[in-house]
Structures are given as structure tokens and as C-alpha cells.
Amino acid sequence: MASRAGALKPPVGAALVAALLGAMTLGTVAVVLGHAGAARPGAADWAAVRFTVTQAALSAAFSGLLAVPVARALARRQFPGREALITLMGAPFLLPVIVAVLGLLAVFGRAGVVNDGLVALGLPRLSIYGLHGVVLAHVFLNLPLATRMLLLGWQAIPAERFRLAQSLDLTPGAQFRHLEGPMLRATLPGVMLTVFAICLTSFTVALTLGGGPAATTVELAIYQALRFDFAPERAATLAVLQFALCLTALALGWSLIRDTGFGTGMGRRVEMPAPGGWRRGMDVLAIAVAAGFLMLPLGALMIRGLAGLGELPAGLIPATLRSVAVALATTALTTGAALVLALAAARQAAGHRMFDAAATLPLAASSLVIGTGLFLALRGVAPPSAMALPVTVAVNATLALPYTYRLLLPEARALHQGHDRLAQALGLTRGARFRLVTLPCLARPLGFGAGITAALSMGDLGVITLFAAENNATLPLFIHGLMGSYRMAAAAAAALILMAVSFALFSIFDRIGRHVAA
């Protein structure tokens, strides 16, 4: 009886989280609008919208589709270093953007390895600058995330289904149609939606690799409006436009996502059938190409960083500690909030579409608009410098929530479909159900999500520049400062430290998740 009431209980926690997310995204835009009114977007703004949507759509399509063979190969092949590779795949995603760009350029730039190779072969140099360069960089940054999200999808197919497929002697093609196709149908739109929304707010990548003003994104227009023209009305209007694009994509995603309808299994993970022959060759190729594509730039960054380790200024240590503290606080907030939202959305509680929207909007939020809105809303409350770190935690938590939410949602749905009735029949209390069923079943995406959140929070420059004062620089701000004063070698070394710390945090959480799930 008690559990019955529990299932029908209105999702108060989730509604609260959604309201907070709404306040951080739409609310901050409203504050900026209230400060200045609205403005009509001009012709240049619509050109920026076109470029923004084009590059984001291409980046989402390539990241999503290329991730399919890679995730599939990783799901069904066992090889030494597989676990390490899967963990390392988180790395590009969590680098500060300009550092990742420099890593990419070391491989694909005018003076990069690829072009040196082409010249040695007597071929002309390839230019990375242009739309293709922007998409390449976005795929570099997002392919690992897409792969990991899909890998979770493969791992969520109940082992019994694969065994059934084997005993029915299904060909790999038929197996794909009956098992993997439906899983992709359920997972891939969410993956692409995530990448699309991330790329909507691209700023440094789109500008640095875009090659010229033809590659202007909406985020640049927002930056220009707030920084140079101080035209908050333009910034707020553009931010609304960005949200509208994101919500359109979200609605499109809703119409595409279908539940797998696999039912539940025993939760045991057996190895997926690993066909031999040319399929084996294709899997090896997919893994090798992806690993090379992702690892070469990271290797270049490590080499650059090691050289500057001797020149690191003393402020690095407090900045690092500050960043770690921010990251841990952010992770605690985000993981809890995402879990509450995902569970409510999975059981299709009242307003679950709203929760889904609230958990997606932050992806398309301009951190500059959030920062400006918070600044305007809080300016009477406390001096900006005193709020720098709490505001950074709040904004990072908001911006990171969609990733954890997206990772949790498919498995939370499967969990609800599979175990809800049984848990009710057993009359499990909410606490016992959470401890015995929910947590172990969701440990894998929870750990991965927490890892991503911690790392994102480490690497994010976000809004702190608006609030920062003499003694509260975080590590990314510190690196930015070094780069702004010619100290590129020290900046590269500090970036290596950032990469190492982010990666350590990421892999600790990820491993905890996988350990609990195993």
C-alpha cells in the first residue's frame, strides 16, 4: 500500500530541480531582458543562426554515426587495454577548448603531423580552417561522449536476448535488426541531440577554426553584444533564439525516440557474440582509427606540457585546489539532481516532458548570459568577488546536469519497466528500493556521469571571469592568464596538470560506478 502511494506521489523533488534549472536558464535570460528589453535580430544574426545550426547538425550527425561502429566494436571485442581505452575516451571532452584545439592543430594544423606527412609524399597541404575544421574539432570533442553513451546502450541490452539470438542462429545482420537497431533507435537520437545542443553554443572552436567571419556563431554575437556594445537586449534576444533552437531539436528527438521493449533480464552481463572474418577486421579498424584520432592530439599535448613543467608559477597549487573543490561540490549537486529528474522522467510522472526540457535547456545556455543574469540579479546581495566560487558551482552544476541526465535516462527507463512491478509486489520501502535496486542498476551511468561532471567542472571557464577577484582564480582561469601573458609553455604545462587532475577525478568516479555495477 505504501509503495503504491509512493508511485503515485507527485514528483516534488523533480519539480523543484526542474524549477531551479529553469531559473538558471530561462530565468537569467528574463533578468537580462528585464534589464534592457528585447531587440529584433538583424540579418547578420540570422546568418549566424544558419552557420550555427549547420555546424551543430553536421557535428551531431558525424559524432553520432561514427560512434556506432566504435561503440559496437568496443561492446563485443575483448582486448588488452580495452578498459583503459574506454576510460581515456573521456579525455578530449574534458579539456579546456583552446587546449584541445592546440592539440588538434599539432596533428591536423598547417605545421601538424598530417601535413608534414602529405608534404613528404609530395602532396599539397590540407587546410583545417573552415566548416570542415569546425566539424572535425567538434567530432574530436564529442565522439568519445557519443561512443560512451552508445556503449551504455549496448551494455543495457539484456544478456538473455543475445543468448536467445545465438540459440536461434540469427545472422549478425538479423541480430542487428532485432536487438541493436531498436537499442540505437532508443539511444542515438538522445546522443545526437546532446551533441547538437553542445555545438549550438560553440565559440572558441567555431571562431578559431572557422577561418573568418563567415564562421560566426550565435554565441559570438552574444559575446559581442555583452562585452563590446553592452547591448543586453541583443544578448538576451539571441539567448532566447539559442534556446528555441535547442527546444526544436528536443521536440524532434521526442518524436524519434522509441523504447526498446526488451523487457528485463537478470542483469548479468555476458560477452556479446563476436563474429570473425571481415567483421572482426572492421571492428579492429574502427577501434584503431578512433583511438588514433583521439589519442594523437592528446599525446601532442602531453609532449608540449611536459616541456613547461619547470616554469610553473606558485599560484598553480591554490588554483588547482580551488578547482578541485568546485568540481567536487558541483558533482555532488549535479549527480543528485540528475538522478531525481531521470527517475521521475523514467516513471513518466506528471510533467515528465517538462523535466526532460528542463534537463536539456542548459546545453544550449550561453554561460555568458547566465553569468550576466546572475550578476544583475545578485548585485545587491553580496560583492561579486565573494560570490565567485558559489556561483561557479551553481552554474557548472546547471551546465553539467544534462550529460548525467541523458546518461541515466535510458537505463532509468529500462529499470522502471523491468523492476517497478516487482518492487511494488515485494512492498520494498523507498529507501530499500533505492539501495537494493536503483543504485546498483544505475551505478554505471551514475559513475560515468559524476566523472564527466567533475571533469567538466574542472575545465570550465564559464562565468567565473565575471565574478573573479584577486584571490579566487580557478585553474582554467589561471591557464587563460598565462596564455594572455605570452607564457605559452607554462600554460601548456598547467593545461597538462588540469588534464591529469580532471582525468583522475573522471576515472575515479567512472571506476567506482563500473565497480559497483560489476
Place this chain on the structure above:
Amino acid sequence: MKTSILALGFATVATMAAAQDKPVLTVLTYDSFTAEWGPGPAIEQAFEAGCACDLQFVAAGDGAALLARIQMEGAASDADIVLGLDTNLTTAAAATGLFAPHGQGWTNTLPVTFDDPVFLPYDWGWFAFVHDKTKLATPPKSFEELAASEVKIIIQDPRSSTPGLGLLMWVKAAYGDRAGAIWEGLADNIVTVTPGWSEAYGLFLEGEADMVLSYTTSPAYHLIAEEDATKAAAPFTEGHYLQVEVAGKLAATDQPELADAFLAFMGTEAFQAVIPTTNWMYPAVTPAAGLPAGFETLITPVTSLLLPPDEAAALRDGALAEWQAALAR
């Protein structure tokens, strides 16, 4: 144990009280000014030695962020002084009505006449294209030569960076109505346009282009801090546009005397001598002992270009449209 915690508590309260006794002068500036390797720490120490006050730097991103911050805070700002605006932003800054006349009498040694009633210069530099002498032996000597050459350059976006805006004004000041044609000529030389100076300079050092828009003083950093003499700035016959960095006193300051004392201190040797090897710009007043060793190797442009702030502000939107049209292809 208990007593020691209590003692510690009292000591903390006592220190806080002592700190509160001292008047606080708050200077809003950009990140790299307050960094431990920047001018901030030495200047703070020198000023506090003579003022019985607490000088606090508050960092707010870059130069453009300073103006946005002041506009958001309005008269409620805790800041007494804003340090780090450049002349492209002073018209907009003055228009806010938030700044008070500086009333200082010290004279600067800028290569152009700079005499603004509200904003005082503390350093300046010539924009220039920087290259590696070992890789580019004969750099172009003008924008026209550059446009006709195969030399690849990286520039900054005038919509998001002050050097980018400086270059826009440089071409406009040198070529007037022909600026659009010059940009069309430069289009195929431009590898990419970055959002800020650090991305552009970083890309240049990675070998992504032959030249990068920076300052004539940039080679001094490599020479003095890294003992690397390979970098040089190319002198252009059209002359070089100036970036002048200024500070201003906020009208709503609650420490007007301290603010005046700081603006006066800005013109002294103790402030100015710190600038060349921390901010890597020319000091607004050349120190009596001259510039640090190494600065004599830098190029000294014959012609200095600088549009009056009002004229620059009026030309900006048109120049931006020309730039976009020429580069968008």
C-alpha cells in the same frame, strides 16, 4: 588545546579589525594585470608602502569585460578606479557618466598627443605583425605588400578582441575609403580569425601562420624572458596604430583622495618602471634610467597612427561591415 583555538580566534578577529581600520582602495582591472607575473603585485607593494591603505585589485576578465562590468554595476560599484580600458572603449566608457575627471597634472611621453580629461594613460604599444626571423627572412613592409604576398597571417576578431578592433582601426586610419579593398586583398592571407589575442599568439607559436597581429614589444618578451632572439615585428610604411591603455576614477568612489593619490602614483617611476617587463608594453612615462636592456632591439615606427576616440567610435560599425563583407567571401 581549547585556549589555543580561542587565542587563534581572537588573533583572527584582531587582524580583521586591523585590516578594517585601513581604508581600502579597490581597482578593477583585467586578469593578467593582477597575475603573480603581472605588474599588480609590485605596484600594490609600492603604493601601500606610502599610503597607509589597502590596495585591492579586482580582476574581471579582459579590457572589454571591465566596461561591461562597470555598466552592470553602475554607481553601486565597489570599485574606485577602473584600470585597463583601451582608447577604443573610452568613448563608450565616458558616455556612461560613471567616470569623474582625473585632475592630474603629470605629462606622459606617448608618441602622439594624448590629453584626455577623464582617462589617464598608464602604458601603450604599437600594433604590429610579429614573425620568426628564421622562418620569414623578408617580411612584407606594408599592408599592400602583405596582400600581394603568400605570407599567412592570423588576426583577432574585432567583435571580440581589442587587438582585433585595433587592426580594424589601423587599416581604416591608414587607408580610409580604400580599407575595404585592402581587406579584400588580405582575405587570402588570413589563415583564421581568433576570438582573442592568446588564441592567435598560441597558434602562431605552434607554426600555424607566418605572422600574427600583436605588438612591436612582443619580441622583447621572447628576448628578455626566454633569451630567444628569433622573433621580430615588421615595420609597415603606413605607420603603426597605437593601443593606449588608460585608467579612470569612478565618480561614485568612496575614497576620492586615495583614488587621486593612486592616479598621481601612476605617473611615477615606481609604477612605470614595472610596466615594460611585466605587461610587455611601453610605460606611459619613460623612466629616467631608460627602458630595460633588450627594448633597444625593437623596431621604432616613424609614423604613429591613432584616431581620436570619438572618431574611432563613429567609424567602427562601418569599418566592421567592410571587414565582414570582404572576409566573408
